[in-house]
Amino acid sequence: MTSLLVTNIGELTTHGPQGTVQHASLIIDEGRVAWVGAKSHQPPTDARLDVEGRAVVPGFVDSHAHLVFAGSRAVEFAARMAGEPYTGGGIRTTVAATRGATDQTLHDNVARLVAETQRQGTTTVEIKSGYGLTVEDEARSLRIAAQFSPETTYLGAHVVPDGTDPDAYVRLVCGEMLDAARPHAKWVDVFCERGAFDVDQARAVLAAGMQAGLGPRIHANQLTEGGGVQLAVELQAASADHCTHLSTKDVDALAGSQTVATLLPGAEFSTRSPYPDARALLDAGATVALATDCNPGSSYTTSMPFCIALAVREMRMTPAEALWSATTGGARALRRDDIGHLSVGARADLTVLDAPSFLHLAYRPGVPLVHTVLRNGEFTCTP
Numbered sequence: 001m002t003s004l005l006v007t008n009i010g011e012l013t014t015h016g017p018q019g020t021v022q023h024a025s026l027i028i029d030e031g032r033v034a035w036v037g038a039k040s041h042q043p044p045t046d047a048r049l050d051v052e053g054r055a056v057v058p059g060f061v062d063s064h065a066h067l068v069f070a071g072s073r074a075v076e077f078a079a080r081m082a083g084e085p086y087t088g089g090g091i092r093t094t095v096a097a098t099r100g101a102t103d104q105t106l107h108d109n110v111a112r113l114v115a116e117t118q119r120q121g122t123t124t125v126e127i128k129s130g131y132g133l134t135v136e137d138e139a140r141s142l143r144i145a146a147q148f149s150p151e152t153t154y155l156g157a158h159v160v161p162d163g164t165d166p167d168a169y170v171r172l173v174c175g176e177m178l179d180a181a182r183p184h185a186k187w188v189d190v191f192c193e194r195g196a197f198d199v200d201q202a203r204a205v206l207a208a209g210m211q212a213g214l215g216p217r218i219h220a221n222q223l224t225e226g227g228g229v230q231l232a233v234e235l236q237a238a239s240a241d242h243c244t245h246l247s248t249k250d251v252d253a254l255a256g257s258q259t260v261a262t263l264l265p266g267a268e269f270s271t272r273s274p275y276p277d278a279r280a281l282l283d284a285g286a287t288v289a290l291a292t293d294c295n296p297g298s299s300y301t302t303s304m305p306f307c308i309a310l311a312v313r314e315m316r317m318t319p320a321e322a323l324w325s326a327t328t329g330g331a332r333a334l335r336r337d338d339i340g341h342l343s344v345g346a347r348a349d350l351t352v353l354d355a356p357s358f359l360h361l362a363y364r365p366g367v368p369l370v371h372t373v374l375r376n377g378e379f380t381c382t383p
């Protein structure tokens, strides 16, 4: 592979607020960032990509997505917008559709959604199971997910299937289902919430997953101020996701831990719910990530730029904080240091914006600003 010079970058953001330079160039060699600097100092290379003054940012890291499913819940969404509350019960609708789908249908759905993420500047996406809820269906969901991402998450504990005893189901999730899921999964997750799994059940699921070599992450404090965040910190989970209803104690616990608070404002947008208090988390010193939570029920978006716009408009994050959370923050939530930034040595995952500055990600909501995407130094999206 030859080296590629990306030149005439109007504004290059390599690693957040302190890492933005004007009139820059970047060299990619063997899929890695080999050089970053002023355009006036760029060394000679084999090939070049002139981005004509556009802004370049790290490829987005979407650290929370549910992409393996079949069916649609557009009608449920419309009903909710007309005033029906979100309870999480709709997950069962998707479970029935997913169980009834062929492998090919599920594969094609994931492929379509992953392509959609790439067109919007995402270069890494985490993919969860959780719409199978049988040994076979969870294993095949993860088998399919693993064809698209190394960041696969076993979410057998998404909801207790209809007609199943909760304790018996937790035993299945921690036993036979885990054994079948483990070869295809990197992470274990649980929906710790009223109506799903309580703290003790969640602890059992995560402990069993950790025992099997999976890293823990958790859906915590989405609908109520439960004990999910405290459990995440207790188990040193990579991430506590949602964090919509937090006590001061929860905020302090996250700030004093290595657990990332992953905020998913697409869910609050699509369920017309209050947004998480991002400022409290940031001001306390917690590490904050932004992700889409792409799923057919409560957040059917694959757009990280949309989530950045929501974070800035609705959660009072600065555009620089939101970009950092959508890139480096997401990487931290996946315990990765090779992605989410464009320092020398990082994987060459970068997104060229059809805009002079990353500020436009929030300034121009809903506008398709992604011009070109390189992943591992290869084009995944060209103009």
Ligand SMILES: [Zn+2]
Residues within 6 Å of the ligand: 064, 066, 219, 293, 295
């Ligand atoms: Zn989720």
